[in-house]
Amino acid sequence: NAGVTQTPKFQVLKTGQSMTLQCAQDMNHNSMYWYRQDPGMGLRLIYYSASEGTTDKGEVPNGYNVSRLNKREFSLRLESAAPSQTSVYFCASSETGTLNEKLFFGSGTQLSVL
Amino acid sequence: AQKVTQAQTEISVVEKEDVTLDCVYETRDTTYYLFWYKQPPSGELVFLIRRNSFDEQNEISGRYSWNFQKSTSSFNFTITASQVVDSAVYFCALKGVEKLTFGTGTRLTIIP
Numbered sequence: 389n390a391g392v393t394q395t396p397k398f399q400v401l402k403t404g405q406s407m408t409l410q411c412a413q414d415m416n417h418n419s420m421y422w423y424r425q426d427p428g429m430g431l432r433l434i435y436y437s438a439s440e441g442t443t444d445k446g447e448v449p450n451g452y453n454v455s456r457l458n459k460r461e462f463s464l465r466l467e468s469a470a471p472s473q474t475s476v477y478f479c480a481s482s483e484t485g486t487l488n489e490k491l492f493f494g495s496g497t498q499l500s501v502l
Numbered sequence: 503a504q505k506v507t508q509a510q511t512e513i514s515v516v517e518k519e520d521v522t523l524d525c526v527y528e529t530r531d532t533t534y535y536l537f538w539y540k541q542p543p544s545g546e547l548v549f550l551i552r553r554n555s556f557d558e559q560n561e562i563s564g565r566y567s568w569n570f571q572k573s574t575s576s577f578n579f580t581i582t583a584s585q586v587v588d589s590a591v592y593f594c595a596l597k598g599v600e601k602l603t604f605g606t607g608t609r610l611t612i613i614p
Contacts, residue, residue, distance in 0.1 A: 476545070490552055493547040
């Protein structure tokens, strides 16, 4: 079972370039999330989508946009990359987004912005 | 606002030793859930356990055990007879009314 699939695994950008991180899940989950992981800061929520057709800001949304293309796919776009966006990005999904649910994570995208 | 503190940034123990990872949380919610996730060197976070705020029973799963104490707002994780495969970063997390909040993680290294 694939679970949550993220692409690409690694990416190097120059300041000002744009790119889209792709995420797809095959578990028929309603909710999807984008997190970033930085040293000493744990995981911080960028955006989430509680269900198809809805998206909401998380803790650190500035500089990012998202699209919930359909129930399976949730993409994260950096319109004009900045060095502060160098991080490891994780996509995750959960069945309904309720209080007690565990998250299923992708394997991450390591992004460097020069 | 809710908060999760994992004061231990890095821990190293020799294989077969027991090790406890600490997690202290803050929340004003009366109903909440606590989680532990494991991030092995491959990078993908893996769910380990979930505990709700009304259930203070300790839980044991093989070499893993969890001690939840509301009186001290702690949800500590103990690995007994550690193995090299336990080497990973471990995250504690809290979910109340707000979205899931992660601690900063503890990097555990098991020395052969």
